[in-house]
Amino acid sequence: MDAAKQIENLRKELNRHNYNYYVLNAPEISDRDFDMMMKELEKLEHEHPELDDPYSPTHRVGSDINKAFEQHVHQRPMLSLGNTYSIAEVDDFLHRTRESLMGEEFSIVGEMKFDGTSISLTYRDGRLVRAVTRGDGERGDIVTDNVMTIKSVPLQLNGSGWPQEFEIRGEIVLPWKAFDRLNAEREFNEEPLFANPRNAAAGTLKMQNSAEVARRGLDAVFYYLLGDNLPCDNHYDNMMEARKWGFKVSSEMKLLHSIEEVDRFIEYWDTARKELPVATDGLVFKVNNLRQQLNLGYTAKSPRWAIAYKFQAERALTQLRFVSFEVGRTGVVTPVANLEPVLLSGTIVKRASLHNADIVRTLDIHEHDMLYVEKGGEIIPKITGVDTDSRLPDAKPVTFVTDCPICGTRLVRVEGEAAWMCPNKWGCPPQICGRIEHFVGRRMMNIEGIGEEIVVILYQNGWVNDIADLYDLHTHRTEIEALPGFGPRTADRMIDGIEASRQVPFERVMYALSIPFVGETVAKKLARSLGDIDSVMNAGVEALTAIDDIGPRIAESVQEYFNNPVNRDIIERLRRAGVQMSMPKRDDADSSDRLAGKSIVISGTFSKHSRDEYKDMIERHGGKNVSSISKKTDYLLAGENMGPAKLQKATSLNIPIIDEDTFLKMIEND
Known part of the structure; x- marks a missing residue:
């Protein structure tokens, strides 16, 4: 292949991987493979300067810009670092x-x-005024509201001695404990798991719901101070000063x-990092002295005074025992590689998801193949390749099942996706049990005493075939007490948990119903916007898509769910059992139509009420919360530290800007 064609192909591939990594947060290849591909392109472009292109990936930094956020131009570009996987190359840099x-x-x-995920914070007079993602290096997304929920980010600095205005850069991270908790929740809800904390942190930082951002437990570590009139003439002392001001600066910085000291530092952390x-x-x-840095x-794309050394991803070769096909709550069938146990990143790996039929086909896995398993920065083991040289001569390729491995129903392909699913929703045991397990979960109905194993026992004995049957479980009390390992106390706990669940708020009931594509946040929006189950059941697609963050796919799924007579029958049985099917009635004195038909954007921080409380007030008085400013916006409710871009756009569109005192007067009783 000639050089021009090689360069063209590499640019296309790198652009595609950049998009997957920065925009979709779904990388297909390892960092090392990406870096090797980039180095190959740099080498070819250096050898053929006549083929240079200003739009080549070698001339730019990947972008994570989300069009749902306002953008801000970095005063100083956020460049990437040159990197290596070799200690010798670090020594060459020195x-x-x-x-x-x-x-x-x-x-x-x-x-x-x-x-x-990289972040840049700007402080003025000791207070946080703006948080911007790295974006494409030149401009990034303003995510100030979300960053303000991170407890390790100081909103007001401690002590004294900081410049009147400065920028500090760092990394938004999701600690392992928070990551494990988040993935456990997603696994329980049969949502796609995050491959690693990086993807989870990036996805969380771009959420529109800052309350959910706060719940997930992001952290922030800071590593570089920029600005005029910095306190010290070197990087290390500046970061020590930043630590005094309240910033979380890594104690591992040395x-x-x-x-020799650099080499020992690498050798030590190559192992110690796992702790x-x-x-x-x-x-x-980084070179410490700022004058020397200058x-x-x-x-064009990185500083000459710094270099990144990347750890090798841990990789092991182990034999495939067999591929199992597992059916989830929604009917999606997932292939799982069951492996000969192998030690990887400190844990024994026995299983790894193969995700879907397309991945099985792409990897071309055969029976009893030797498979490469990686973790590296990934907590979830993944199959990255096959050692075809060791393949057995008569090994047959692994093929995706055509029928449900549990109930035998013919599988159907999910439109627009790589997934296959069992359509037998009401007769396939894993789907039935999965919906019951979801219903009783802590963040749904929170029924104590009933977990995964007990759900299977209740189903196998014919006592609980759907979620409504739980409320008749008391009629089987004697039989339950007679089960091996059970007794009166176990039965009491289950029955008491079911009784208490009758008081669970309607918005959690909506989440507990297992409506496809309706997660916790969407369930709350449905409940709060429509008020009761009858309104939700009878809402058309147009009415549903008028609710914030609900698109056509979710709306169609909700409508399809409630058009099913089986689901409607379950709803009626739950209603008769006393399960909450509406939001609590508000005191009329707390509600009005003073804001009827008005669209209001909230921005900034407030002193009298929280942002969520103001959103609730807007809805209670007939208004609508919107996230971005347009010609249809009626008011901008502005607090302190609001984004300048929002203010500028509101001013340019002549949208009235009101403070919290003005807003409270607008909704108060006459």
Whole structure:
């Protein structure tokens, strides 16, 4: 293949992987494979300067811009770092630095390269005024509201001595404990699991619901201070000052004075990093002196005074025992590679999801193949390849099942997706039990005493075939007490838990129903916007899509669910059992139509009420909360530290800007 064609193909592939990584948060290849591909393109472009293109991936930084957010141009570009997987290349970087500084002595700051999503915070007069993602390096998304929910981000600085205005950069991360909790919830709800904390942090930071962002437990670690009139002339001391102001600065940051110290730092953290509470994918080495940084300068895409060393992903080769096909609550069939146990990143790996039929086909897995399993920064094991050289001569390819492995029903392909599902919703045991398990879960009906194993026992004995049957379980009390391992106390706990669930609020009941594509947040929006189950059941697609964050796919799924006579019968039985089927009635004194038909955008921070309380007030008085400003916006409710872009847009469209005192007067009784 000629060079021009090679370059064209590499650019296409790298652009595609950039999009998957930064926009979709769904990378298809490892960081190392991406870096190797980028280095190959850089080499070819260097050898063929006549084929250079300003739009080549080598000339830009990948973008995570989400069009739902306002953008802000970085005062100083957020460049990427040159990186390597070789200690020798780190040593070469140090030798080049010494040569560029004409033999002048210099020290290096060694830091952890935390695996999250980059952020830039701007402070003015000691207060946070703006948080912007890295974006494409030139501009990023304003995510101030979400960042303000992160407890490790100071909103007002401590002590004194900070510049009147400065920027600090860092990484938004999701600690392992929070990541494990989040994935456990997603697994229970049969939502796709996050592959690693980086994807989870990036996805969380771009959520429209800041309350959900706060719940997920993001953290932030800071690593670079920028601005005029910085307190010190070197990077390390500046970060120590930032720590005094209230910023979380890694305690692993260390001042190094020789190549030997740098090498020891790498060797130590190559193993010790596994004990850290957050994910890391490497180390960063920076020239400490700011004057020397300035003299060393930048290339088009990275500083010459810093380099990233990336850890090798842990990889193991183990034999496939068999592929099982597992049916979830929604009927989706997932292939799972069952492996000979292998130690990887400190844990024994026995199973790894193969996700769907397309991945099984792409990997071309055969019976008893030797498979490469990786974790690296990933907590979830994944199959990355096959050792075809060791394949048995008579091994047959693994093929995706055509019928449900449990009930035998012919599988159907999910339109627009790679998933196959069993359509036998009311006769397939894993689907029936899965819906019951979901219903009794802590964040749904919170029925104590009934877990996964007990649900299976109740179903197998014929006592609970759907969620409404739970409310007749008391009629089987004697039989339950007679089961091995059960007794009066176990039965009491179950029956009491079911009784208490009658008081669970309607918005949680909506979530508990297992309506496809209706998660916790959407369930709350449906309940709060429509008020009761009858309104939800009878709402058309147009009425449903008028609710914030509900698109056609969700609306059609809701309508299809309630058009099914089986589901309607279950709803009526739940209603007769006393389950909450409407939002609590509000005191008329707390509600009015003063804001009827008015669309209001909320921005900034407030002193008299929280943002969520103001959103509730808007809805109670007939108004509608909207997230972005347009010609249809009636008011901008502005608090402190609101984004300047929102203010500018409201002003340009002549939209009235009101403060919280004005808003409260608008809704108060005459």
